Amino acid sequence: MKVAIVGAGAVGCLLAARLTRTPAGVTLIARARAAEAISHDGITMVTPLGRVSRVPVRVTDDALSAGTQDAVFLCVKAHALGGALDTLSSLMGPETAVVPMINGIPWWYPLGQPEPLESYRLKAVDPDGTLWRSIPSDRLVGAVTWVSVEADGVGRIRHVDDQRFVFGDPLGRRTAAVESVVELFGLAGFQARGSLDIRADIWTRLWGSLAFNPLSALTGATPGALCVDPGTRAVARTLMAEARAVAERLGITFTADIEARIAAAAGVGDFRTSMLQDMEAGKRLEVEAIVRSVAELGALVGVPTPTVETVAALVDMKARHRGSGTAGMAA
CATH class of the missing domain: 3.40.50.720 (NAD(P)-binding Rossmann-like Domain)
Known part of the structure; x- marks a missing residue:
């Protein structure tokens, strides 16, 4: 082969x-x-x-x-x-x-x-x-x-x-x-x-990526820290709930609940997410595939995703103004 x-x-x-x-x-x-x-x-x-x-x-x-x-x-x-x-x-x-x-x-x-x-x-x-x-x-x-x-x-x-x-x-x-x-x-x-049913597996994985990749890029914290802090844990939970509503409207059935998925992310500890690594390296972030795609699908099937859209806007802004505060998003 x-x-x-x-x-x-x-x-x-x-x-x-x-x-x-x-x-x-x-x-x-x-x-x-x-x-x-x-x-x-x-x-x-x-x-x-x-x-x-x-x-x-x-x-x-x-x-x-x-x-x-x-x-x-x-x-x-x-x-x-x-x-x-x-x-x-x-x-x-x-x-x-x-x-x-x-x-x-x-x-x-x-x-x-x-x-x-x-x-x-x-x-x-x-x-x-x-x-x-x-x-x-x-x-x-x-x-x-x-x-x-x-x-x-x-x-x-x-x-x-x-x-x-x-x-x-x-x-x-x-x-x-x-x-x-x-x-x-x-x-x-x-x-x-x-x-x-590879789409169900995609959503199960995306649950964590959607929550902890952008939050880590915004805060500089690892999933372990984000899961422990009550404020960021609550934001992660809301992001995951909005994604679940979109996925379920598309026919996806989840076999785990949100708290179990957050616990799994917490178990990774001090791992720096790919989006945090890219933020620190000045690279383009995967906001479109991980975050904006969920909002787009939500709009298609009539499921509101206000927190997803807010977090996407915040991450985009941070990426545009990282470093000197005036640098554009790197390719």
């Missing part, structure tokens, strides 16, 4: 380091500077138990040189997917599976859903429909990532907590592509499973 991982961020490096130890032929596709550093030094990974390992990986900045792949894992932020399309096209063959490892609501969410979703295109995550037109829907494998990992420089990561991944066909079918990906991740030592 030939596998390409597009993106050398924290999740991309984690997958490259772990999947390289399987029988699959793994290639990490990275920007030139990162590819050079990783080619020379490999990926340095600190495990949840504190062990440090250095893993040599095959890496290139030339996707064409990697050739046609059996599966491509898109490990870039949702707002960067459009910029990865040329790379993806260089890796695609007639049966290549495409696995977007993104946070939040994916652009393909309306696929095969009843109205009003079926004919709808999510403007928050695919404003001009480029992703919908460019990535064949029959190649998609939906993915939900339950892993806490931090970048510590180019090719250096700290795997903080959890190793769970969920994969599923967007149309709810049992497919060979999903089974192959689940098997591959199992061989890498991850806890991976297939799902016949």
